[in-house]
Amino acid sequence: MQHTALTPALRDVYDRAVLRSPGELEFHQAMSEVLESIAPVVERHPEYLESGVVELLVEPERQIMFRVPWTDDSGNVHVSRGFRVQYNSALGPYKGGLRFHPSVNLSIIKFLGFEQVFKNALTGQGIGGAKGGADFDPHGRSDGEIMRFCQSFMTELYRHLGEHTDVPAGDIGVGAREIGFLFGQYRRLTNRHESGMFTGKGVLWGGAQVRTEATGYGAVFFMDEMLAMKGDRIEGKTALVSGSGNVAIYAIEKINQLGGRAITASDSSGYIVDEAGIDLDLLKQIKEVERARISAYAERRPGARYVERGRVWDVPAQLAFPSATQNELNVDDARTLIANGVLAVSEGANMPTTPDAVALLQEAGVLFAPGKAANAGGVATSALEMSQNAARQRWDFSTSEDRLRSIMGDVHRAAYEAAEHYGAPGNYVVGANASGFRRVADAMIAQGLI
Numbered sequence: 001m002q003h004t005a006l007t008p009a010l011r012d013v014y015d016r017a018v019l020r021s022p023g024e025l026e027f028h029q030a031m032s033e034v035l036e037s038i039a040p041v042v043e044r045h046p047e048y049l050e051s052g053v054v055e056l057l058v059e060p061e062r063q064i065m066f067r068v069p070w071t072d073d074s075g076n077v078h079v080s081r082g083f084r085v086q087y088n089s090a091l092g093p094y095k096g097g098l099r100f101h102p103s104v105n106l107s108i109i110k111f112l113g114f115e116q117v118f119k120n121a122l123t124g125q126g127i128g129g130a131k132g133g134a135d136f137d138p139h140g141r142s143d144g145e146i147m148r149f150c151q152s153f154m155t156e157l158y159r160h161l162g163e164h165t166d167v168p169a170g171d172i173g174v175g176a177r178e179i180g181f182l183f184g185q186y187r188r189l190t191n192r193h194e195s196g197m198f199t200g201k202g203v204l205w206g207g208a209q210v211r212t213e214a215t216g217y218g219a220v221f222f223m224d225e226m227l228a229m230k231g232d233r234i235e236g237k238t239a240l241v242s243g244s245g246n247v248a249i250y251a252i253e254k255i256n257q258l259g260g261r262a263i264t265a266s267d268s269s270g271y272i273v274d275e276a277g278i279d280l281d282l283l284k285q286i287k288e289v290e291r292a293r294i295s296a297y298a299e300r301r302p303g304a305r306y307v308e309r310g311r312v313w314d315v316p317a318q319l320a321f322p323s324a325t326q327n328e329l330n331v332d333d334a335r336t337l338i339a340n341g342v343l344a345v346s347e348g349a350n351m352p353t354t355p356d357a358v359a360l361l362q363e364a365g366v367l368f369a370p371g372k373a374a375n376a377g378g379v380a381t382s383a384l385e386m387s388q389n390a391a392r393q394r395w396d397f398s399t400s401e402d403r404l405r406s407i408m409g410d411v412h413r414a415a416y417e418a419a420e421h422y423g424a425p426g427n428y429v430v431g432a433n434a435s436g437f438r439r440v441a442d443a444m445i446a447q448g449l450i
């Protein structure tokens, strides 16, 4: 990878981290973006480098890897690998989701944990950063198989969790069903109904209103804030959304509520285009109830078409919300989006846009919101769930949504102002990283580095 913007001192930090973690390409990618962004910060404040805080920040505080044995419905034994990377707890208890997907490995969990540290700092909610998961593939597994997997996973992980220690939530492959099974096993093992040790819980048993919707809604609120700075708005605009999971579905819902028109959704097999606007009830029925493939949408909706294995970014539209997975929008996709006149990109997923694609979009004047700012609404609402659990309160939907909207406004302002302050006006990547970095680094220094 090219590091034209890395100063020699930051490059040394990067090179040492890479030597210590060879082959962890996603982690290297995430680290390189942050280190490049903070170059103007350490130039003005050399004490960050001199104190060693940058070097400490790139190394997780703790990395846990464990065996997860489970049996399928035919009685066959399988072994998965579980992870929890507890990255940084300077600002609060470790906080971040669990991902169940066959691609999961240490590099992916480390990149996600690293991103989470800065994202959580940006929310201003007093939460540290972590990520975890397993290389388990939930697709096509029965409820019983999912339950046994979750129970086995938690049987090992529970000793590392707790409301003041480490508080997981969902991510790819971990939704309401999995969180129920994971929480139930924790309760059984500890004999504690410890609401604050998990977020994204069912609303009947301690879950917060709007947590399900929060990441997708938040990515759309962030887009709205960016457009507003240019005197523009979502209303009347067409939007591309990739993915059809938790983030994508609620991004589509909020785009439509704000008067935009979301026209695509996708999964790992292909994408659908519905120029009339996505029928959200149908999409939810197929994805949340039936857990079927996205192709089923085109079979049931007149006028919609399904494109197998295509690139959702080939469809012309004004706004784009990559909301599936990392590195799903590459430099060729960026070229296509620009040629089709895209105005702005808001990342619902974590690191969905490759670094060269980000650079190209920014050079073309496309507004670009990095995931650690744009998708921070999910974890911010998790922090609101923790507050409600601690106070034994339950806020209603509109109060919770108002809080989310206001937090996204704060996140936007922090990233926007930091970008201006550090000489990169309009560059939300620099702004988000610089602002998040300073908050975590200052807390680490105040608490003593060694």
Ligand code: NDP
Binding pocket: 097, 101, 103, 170, 171, 172, 173, 174, 175, 215, 243, 244, 245, 246, 247, 248, 266, 267, 268, 269, 323, 324, 325, 326, 348, 349, 350, 375, 376, 378, 379
């Ligand atoms: P879900 O599991 O609910 O949905 C994931 C969607 O992305 C599915 O449509 C899935 O398709 C697709 N997808 C996953 N992996 C791939 C892949 N390798 N190639 C193509 N498509 C893929 O996950 P979420 O919606 O929760 O998460 C989506 C993204 O948002 C992730 O990057 C996650 O880290 C990020 N995020 C999630 C938050 C949350 O609160 N849930 C908060 C902040 C960020 P298929 O079913 O075919 O695999």
Ligand code: 2IT
Binding pocket: 095, 096, 097, 098, 116, 167, 168, 169, 170, 171, 199, 350, 375, 376, 378, 379, 380, 382
């Ligand atoms: O990437 C993320 O921010 C999440 N998956 C949500 C984390 C959380 O603790 O709510």
